[in-house]
Amino acid sequence: xxxxxxxxxxxxxxxxxTGLAYTLLFTAIxxxxxxxxxxxxxxxxxxxxxxxxxxxxxxxxxxxxxxxLVQLVWFYYALPVxxxxxxxxxxxxxxxxxxxxxxxxxxxxxxxxxxxxxxEIEAAQALGMRRYQVLRRIVLPQAxxxxxxxxxxxxxxxxxxxSLLSVLAVPDLLYQGQxxxxxxxxxxxxxxxxxxxxxxVLWPVxxxxxxxxxxxxxxxx
Amino acid sequence: xxxxxxxxxHKSFGGHEVLKGISLQVMRGQxxxxxxxxGGGKSTLLRCINLxxxxxxxxxxxxxxxxDFDGRRxxxxxxxxxxxxxxxxxxxxxxxNLFSHMTALQNVMxxxxxxxxxxxxxxxEEARAxxxxxxxxxxxxxxxxxLSGGQKQRVAIARAxxxxxxxxxxxxxxxxxxPELVAEVLTVMRGLAKEGMTMILVTHEMGFARDVADExxxxxxxxxxxxxxxxxxxxxxxxxxxxxxxxxxxTEAGRRAP
Numbered sequence: 001x002x003x004x005x006x007x008x009x010x011x012x013x014x015x016x017x018t019g020l021a022y023t024l025l026f027t028a029i030x031x032x033x034x035x036x037x038x039x040x041x042x043x044x045x046x047x048x049x050x051x052x053x054x055x056x057x058x059x060x061x062x063x064x065x066x067x068x069l070v071q072l073v074w075f076y077y078a079l080p081v082x083x084x085x086x087x088x089x090x091x092x093x094x095x096x097x098x099x100x101x102x103x104x105x106x107x108x109x110x111x112x113x114x115x116x117x118x119x120e121i122e123a124a125q126a127l128g129m130r131r132y133q134v135l136r137r138i139v140l141p142q143a144x145x146x147x148x149x150x151x152x153x154x155x156x157x158x159x160x161x162x163s164l165l166s167v168l169a170v171p172d173l174l175y176q177g178q179x180x181x182x183x184x185x186x187x188x189x190x191x192x193x194x195x196x197x198x199x200x201v202l203w204p205v206x207x208x209x210x211x212x213x214x215x216x217x218x219x220x221x
Numbered sequence: 222x223x224x225x226x227x228x229x230x231h232k233s234f235g236g237h238e239v240l241k242g243i244s245l246q247v248m249r250g251q252x253x254x255x256x257x258x259x260g261g262g263k264s265t266l267l268r269c270i271n272l273x274x275x276x277x278x279x280x281x282x283x284x285x286x287x288x289d290f291d292g293r294r295x296x297x298x299x300x301x302x303x304x305x306x307x308x309x310x311x312x313x314x315x316x317x318n319l320f321s322h323m324t325a326l327q328n329v330m331x332x333x334x335x336x337x338x339x340x341x342x343x344x345x346e347e348a349r350a351x352x353x354x355x356x357x358x359x360x361x362x363x364x365x366x367x368l369s370g371g372q373k374q375r376v377a378i379a380r381a382x383x384x385x386x387x388x389x390x391x392x393x394x395x396x397x398x399x400p401e402l403v404a405e406v407l408t409v410m411r412g413l414a415k416e417g418m419t420m421i422l423v424t425h426e427m428g429f430a431r432d433v434a435d436e437x438x439x440x441x442x443x444x445x446x447x448x449x450x451x452x453x454x455x456x457x458x459x460x461x462x463x464x465x466x467x468x469x470x471x472t473e474a475g476r477r478a479p
Contacts, residue, residue: 125273128309
């Protein structure tokens with residue numbers, strides 16, 4: 001019978017707390033950057049300029065159709081060789097996860113925009129609005145409301161994806177947990193703790209997302 | 222000099238030619254009604270006048286702005302020119318197309334505030350005056366989903382008027398309404414005509430066209446088949462097609478109110 005000893009968590013609390021902080025910080029940065037990239041890409045893909053929309057589409061498909069773990073490793077090992085620029089694991093990870101998230105966010109943004117009522121767009125044009133005004137005043141305010149729930153669930157994925165940073169030795173929650181596990185020979189306690197920690201962070205967020213989704217569907221009706 | 226002048230207008234969708242060289246003129250303060258069977262090109266013509274649909278060939282003049290289409294143009298005139306052109310025409314749509322995330326008042330204020338840069342307080346005052354004019358001042362703070370079809374259409378008319386357009390374009394504005402709501406919209410339009418607003422309307426309301434229009438154009442298969450004062454085009458159509466079309470309206474009207 002295995003003798004559980006969760007006491008070691010308290011001993012290594014500082015290390016684990018740093019890990020959690022890293023995870024949350026990385027998530028925040030990658031969500032914000034990803035949203036910006038996603039907004040620009042989502043709008044850009046609707047551009048009449050074929051070259052712009054084709055390039056952006058290529059980016060989206062590339063990141064959607066390769067595993068994020070492969071991307072992370074590639075950004076860290078291959079990108080420096082390709083560009084001749086030495087980048088830190090942290091930077092490679094930030095870049096990669098933001099672009100990865102941006103690809104998915106952009107699809108949500110694009111979907112939100114193209115689902116806007118054609119008639120309202122025409123009415124705005126008929127008033128004499130320029131293209132950016134139609135987007136800013138009519139399309140985006142309505143699309144954003146519809147986009148919030150899927151953007152939330154994608155952001156939840158973003159947080160979970162940060163656990164992959166541990167392969168690049170970025171000291172996130174999972175990586176710190178592994179360090180402690182190696183040191184104490186207590187992997188079961190550590191991985192249990194890590195799972196619970198992720199859950200406790202994400203569960204309230206999913207509940208919140210569900211409420212927003214409900215709100216959006218009520219507003220729609 | 223006419224306020225609106227359309228000459229030699231052609232438009233095709235795919236291989237199908239919807240407008241086959243339309244020319245017309247509207248003087249300031251005149252009301253022109255476009256009638257005719259569905260698919261005859263009436264709505265396309267109307268949408269070409271404010272460039273929501275871009276013609277292939279021809280010339281459109283509204284006031285002192287003229288745009289030529291030479292058949293080789295592959296893209297629209299630039300965004301700014303287009304926007305300025307459209308701002309001088311007020312369009313009212315069959316399906317209202319109110320901005321669903323804005324109240325009635327905000328819908329009416331939107332054009333002046335965003336396009337003309339009018340201060341919000343002034344735009345709000347003017348919008349209230351316009352809502353009052355269409356009889357909906359007490360519904361100012363209501364969102365479109367809480368308005369009836371007739372109310373939506375009256376808000377849409379106020380929204381178009383807020384831009385102080387030199388001409389109002391009405392695209393089958395009562396076709397999507399329940400029959401009992403048609404009158405309230407027509408009353409507003411009648412009022413506008415009486416004030417001397419220049420109007421072009423696509424309509425199936427023959428009685429209204431006869432009362433309000435100074436000129437009627439009967440369109441069929443992308444051409445002007447007949448034109449003239451309503452007393453002639455509606456009451457004594459010359460062509461067989463117009464007679465058949467209008468005859469159907471008379472029997473329908475007869476059946477509806479025996």
